[in-house]
Amino acid sequence: MNGSLLIDNHGRKINYLRLAVTDKCNLRCFYCMPEDGLHWLSRTELMSYEEMLRSCSLLVKMGIEKIRITGGEPFVRKDIMQLLTAISELDGLKELSLTTNGVLTAPHVPELKRIGVRSVNLSLDTLDANRFFTITRRDEFAQVMATLEALLKHGIEVKINAVVMDGKNTQDILPLVQMTKELPVSVRFIEEMPFNGDGHVYTGLQWDYIRILEEIKSHYPQIQKLPDPSYSTAYNYQIPGHQGTVGIIAAYSRTFCGTCNRIRITPQGELKTCLYDDGGLNMKAMMRTGANDDELQTVLLNAVNHRAKDGWEAERTRVVHPGIHESMATIGG
Known part of the structure; x- marks a missing residue:
């Protein structure tokens, strides 16, 4: 093995992996999956x-x-936690983080801190318990807030991910922004995407990143643009006097594709070089048929060298399933 760096066919360095460990979820957020859940993958x-x-x-x-x-x-x-611990010990890995809905996370926070997890993305679309139930179809708001408290207590960086949905939680934009006044959190508003898992046709984006920013500016005209870190998916801002920051992620508009440094592996072991592509390389299948690491490296490099320029191209060139009907749970959030 020659240890080659992952450089795609557009000259972008790939140094970030998003690994989905399961398709199952204990919430039923309507923008992610049907109320009755999905056809869950078997253990095998x-x-x-x-x-x-x-x-x-x-x-x-x-x-x-x-x-x-x-x-x-x-x-x-x-x-x-056994997997997280093993991954955290990989020689050469600089950062291990995770995304969670927070329902079951709080008891594990001390151990996350011990193994070196410095950052956690916490999904939280509203600060209203009733709207939380409407969006998630589960009464777990208190548990999520307990996780937020535990993460802050243990000094783990928290990014709150809120999907902005027309007619569902736009009234929560300003209360979530206000959280940054007293708490050292980054509240990131995410454009809604068409990964709802039930096959209904996505009718288009009502709240894009521009409209979200305009809503925030209408109440916080003093908000200031911050420099965006390399490979950032968010446009970052801060309100003077606030401890935390605000981010806006153009997940559907896909304005950040030009600097994308990430790949994904789904729970089934499928490699996705873009969120919007239809995959094609199954790591699990190759390993189970006896592929060695050199063979895996060859196909990984080939996949990265045939990467779509951006999410729009990836969506246009989908072959297996024209249109997008997956759930984010089956892809990896």
Whole structure:
């Protein structure tokens, strides 16, 4: 193995892996999946922890420096902390983070801190308990807020992810922004995407990143633009006097594709070089048919060297399933 860095066919360095460990979730957010859930993958259809660790180890040797664990909801998978601990010990990995809905996370926060997790993305679309129930179809608001408190207590950086949905939670934009006054959190507003998992036609974006910013500016005209870190998916801002920051992620508008440094592995082991593509390379299948690391490296490099320029091109060239009907839970949030 020659340890080649992952450079795509557009000259972009790939150093960030998002690994989805399960498709299952204990919430039923309507923008992600139907009320009755999805046809969950069987245990044999999921990558094993050994396969995940092998994939991560190989990709770190190839140049991946940051790994984010996602789902579904990572903490619904049994013994997830064992996998997180093993990944955190990979030589060459600079950062391990995760995305969670916070329902089951609070008891694990001290251990997350111990193994070196410095940043957690917490999904929270509203600060109103009743609207939380309407959006998620579950009464778990108190548990999520307990996780937020635990993360801050243990000094773990918190990014709150709020999907902005027309007619559902736009009244929460300003209360979420106000959180940054007293708390050292980054509140990031995300454009709604068409990954609802139930096959209904996405009718278009009502609240894009421009409209979200205009809404915030109408009440906080003093808000200031911050420099965006390299590879940032968010436009970052801060209100003078506030401890935290505000971000806006143009997930549907896809304005950040030109600097994209990330790839994904789904719970089934499928590599996605773009959120909007239809995959094609199954790491799990290759490992289970005896592929060695050199063979895996070859196909990984080939996939990265045939990457779509942006999310729009990836969506246009989908072959297996024209249109987008997956859930984010099956792709990896």
